[in-house]
Amino acid sequence: MDSEQLIQLGQQLRVDAVRAADAAQSGHPTSSMSAADLAAVLLGRHLRYDFGRPDHPGNDRLILSKGHASPLLYAMYRAAGAIDDEELLTYRRRGSRLEGHPTPRLPWVDVATGSLGQGLPVGVGVALAGKRLDRVPYRVWVLSGDSEMAEGSVWEAVEHAAHEHLDNLTLVIDVNRLGQRGPTRHEWDLGAYSRRLHAFGWHTVEVDGHDVEAVDTAFNEARSTTGRPTAVIARTRKGRGVAAVEDKEGMHGKPLKDAGSAIEELGGPRFAHVEVGKPAAAHSSALLAARNGKLKLPGYEKGDEVATRNAYGEALAALGAARGDIVALDGEVSDSTRSQFFAKEHPDRFFECYIAEQQLVAAAVGMQTRGYVPYASTFAAFLTRAHDFVRMAAVSRAGINLVGSHAGVAIGEDGPSQMGLEDLALFRAVHGSTVLYPCDANQTAKLVAAMAEGEAQSRGVRYLRTSRGATPVIYGPDEEFPVGGSKLLRSSDDDQLTLIAAGVTVHEALRAADMLARDGVPVRVVDLYSVKPVDERAVQEAAERTGCLVTVEDHHPQGGLGDAVAEVFSDGRPVPRLVRLAVGNMPGSATEQEQLSASGIDADSIAAAVKLLAEKVIVR
């Protein structure tokens, strides 16, 4: 396309953004208009993408980090012939694929955006996959706003991209000077961005974002720069092309008042079709298909003492040996999470993300868009750092495995800053998530494998919670642990109630049950290793047989195991008596057993609580 065609394409994208927002009577036309020329040059001259084959392994990837500018993206799709004009005007309507912010309901959208500062970190994940796994020279283009450069997650990604020499990654910053509520911190000081990015090791180009040939030159420079990523820092004007809104405050996120004359001012509707450059021939990564068919999970002897984090690391290494699509990511704690076992055996598929949990999760999200099955692990407590990325991963329908070690007060002396005590609540509340919490090494190994198998069946965020200390192996290596299942560990016809536990509290519950049995108070014990989905049938049966369910969890009382059990009875059916034993105190430093005792979730506390219940409360 020549200059004039690019200029006209830019105007077309603006007009379409205005039209879409006008049809919806909401949305973000002005934020679309500032970036329209950048988008026109990208679409007309640089992007290599087969819209008929969004799964083409050679396709460039485009991530609209400023997701509120979705009308611009949808206008690009129309110009490329991917959607028609009728669909464009369904923007933001119920049932339309053209949501307020882009989601993978559209086949050309790899990841949902709309929470700012996520596009670049996810783009880093995709670019890492391109360079180190796919080994295909596609380019990852991230179109970002200027306001979102304030997000720390962006700087985690800036650091990581330079560290990994991601010259297949281009960040385009639409510096339109105006955030939602007024001027940004740096307004049009392009140098402020340039200096920062340059200091982190990026190549940078400052450009007038409305000069199509200058933008073209900048994009060429980005494509030809090797050894480091490039940022194209473009000075633009919000609402560009319509005097009533151009570079004016208070025009964020609103349809234009007089759309008709705005469209006229922009030169009227246009219906140019862009022949987007096709990607070079490329093959899917051989890693994706590599399966030796022999998954040899580690097996552990009953009675041995093994930490579930160890079993995680060993099972992950075994899974990596059986399948080429398994990758592992670390937040600089692989010696603690034990993902080091994978790192040692499969260094090419191990990604050190340093202490940057948002980048850690984002990289996993990026890699799963390319078909890989990522396991990202750090301390359970520190996954809270990436909560927003987990939430958005669910909107992205991303299939990722997250593993949090050092769960609960059971970690002992390190104290509350290192204890995962809110993680079950976090992950259970995520849409479509799976939450697993094994109590022994064989169970852990099986669940680690199940997380990869589940990938084929359903997308979603899968979480595994592991423990620091060694726990007895209570299951044989051949036992199966389906997701959604549970294990009945103690039962008799005379059970007074049911103890429901998971992880470390299974062992406390078993000890309590043995003590209670000796004292003539038989109780049932259920290992509810699948916290979500929960084994409704088993819970219901325990309720029917014993009339009282006592949950015991190394987690705050809200949102965890107790909630999972209560949720089973949230459809109007009769509810058994319910008791929650959980961490209600603020822990300090102490040994593991002191911690469990202080929180009232050790065997003695459980037994004492059960006796009190048996005496005072239970009416059978």
Next chain:
Amino acid sequence: MDSEQLIQLGQQLRVDAVRAADAAQSGHPTSSMSAADLAAVLLGRHLRYDFGRPDHPGNDRLILSKGHASPLLYAMYRAAGAIDDEELLTYRRRGSRLEGHPTPRLPWVDVATGSLGQGLPVGVGVALAGKRLDRVPYRVWVLSGDSEMAEGSVWEAVEHAAHEHLDNLTLVIDVNRLGQRGPTRHEWDLGAYSRRLHAFGWHTVEVDGHDVEAVDTAFNEARSTTGRPTAVIARTRKGRGVAAVEDKEGMHGKPLKDAGSAIEELGGPRFAHVEVGKPAAAHSSALLAARNGKLKLPGYEKGDEVATRNAYGEALAALGAARGDIVALDGEVSDSTRSQFFAKEHPDRFFECYIAEQQLVAAAVGMQTRGYVPYASTFAAFLTRAHDFVRMAAVSRAGINLVGSHAGVAIGEDGPSQMGLEDLALFRAVHGSTVLYPCDANQTAKLVAAMAEGEAQSRGVRYLRTSRGATPVIYGPDEEFPVGGSKLLRSSDDDQLTLIAAGVTVHEALRAADMLARDGVPVRVVDLYSVKPVDERAVQEAAERTGCLVTVEDHHPQGGLGDAVAEVFSDGRPVPRLVRLAVGNMPGSATEQEQLSASGIDADSIAAAVKLLAEKVIVR
């Protein structure tokens, strides 16, 4: 203190770190030893702190961001005479104030650390308070590790500190080259840190962290630099002083194997006492005491339609007029959250944190250490970004008010990325938290005020959830809404069940109740605006009277209102039938009413569910 004394003090701090970890048989001596000379120079020559008066308004503040190096901090306390040697050796024992990571159980610790990358953002909050609120020239010293420089939150703070010209803030980076599991990204490349910080506008000094006079010069340079913050980037050696561990991998977080000979190698125990410099005379900020006694909350007419976010903004502005200690912080969305009303009336106490939610919450945490009552607001969805800071705020016993707007699917067309659907789960699971969710403007205003009053009574994280759209005012301006209370909105002697709602669903529940009453199915309606603590008595009474509780919430089914009601019955008492109506789907774009309908929480859906229950399930 002269050079030799400083050198000896450094050795004393090392010895004490080794002794403490040896007594505990766990902990982080090597990470303490690298920073010991930095700490010695700080304590001996620069810190101005009255350990007998930790509340002295002129005290410098010291934040140990690398909280795992707590033995160093405790060794400093011993050297300063704040604790005795006996207490030092209680490190990490049950009941000791000397926890694995520092917490405010110690009077000289303002905020808990241990989740890395939090010290600087919190320090920015304290320094902002010093400059703009207290107007006292104390200095904020943040001692940080090198690994934690990978955290995005650090760069949010770096950006903000420079933007606010915080020359009362000094960041000391202990570049000991080794992270937990091996070399850091930049190892001893001090220039890598220096270039980055410089690009953001900081003054930087690179120094040999074991040369006490060079460190002294650097600290002097930091103290005399005006207009911008200074980073002292110190090259150090992990485990310095003990050959067996010095600069060796695999020595992180472990007591020294042969502590006796290590102590000998360090020159043996010393018991020097340091006369720490006293702070200059200073007065507490007049703002803290400023109360005109006339809180004139806005009042709204019954029947008017007002968004609760508007009432939040107006009530906050009124509160700010009545009390000088109220401050407001924004994540660049003040026009949406309506904190702009406060900004307009009290610009001196309004802090724009841009789109950096970790810094937003951290600044609030920092300011409350100085006695202020901060209200930090952004979209509920984006507070997930700061989950780890909220979690740590609870460990810090911080009294902060967080306000999340745009809750739930009721926001309409913007789609899931902007919807707070996990926030109740997040905040309920935080230890000691308060969670409020008002449904009308008068209720909102009263609760906004209550959040400040509660400050006096109890520390903790308080969360208020507001809505985007206008809702009818259903309470008079004189109605009271105690924290922990609820409102019974509909009741009769024949109620078939109870609808329990909060926020937007209160209005849907009321409409459903009216429809059902017309159809001969009377139901009770409870407005459970205090989600935590929950009004157990009212919930229990509704259970006794009606036998079935139906919760209706604009939130995912896990961890929110349904869980709060179920938790009431988690002590073994008889449980009523429970039904949860919540957002189980993944929303797209649609109008508010379409969203509520699609999620099954609008009046029609509620009425339909109740009829089904009344026919099929309820046995009275």
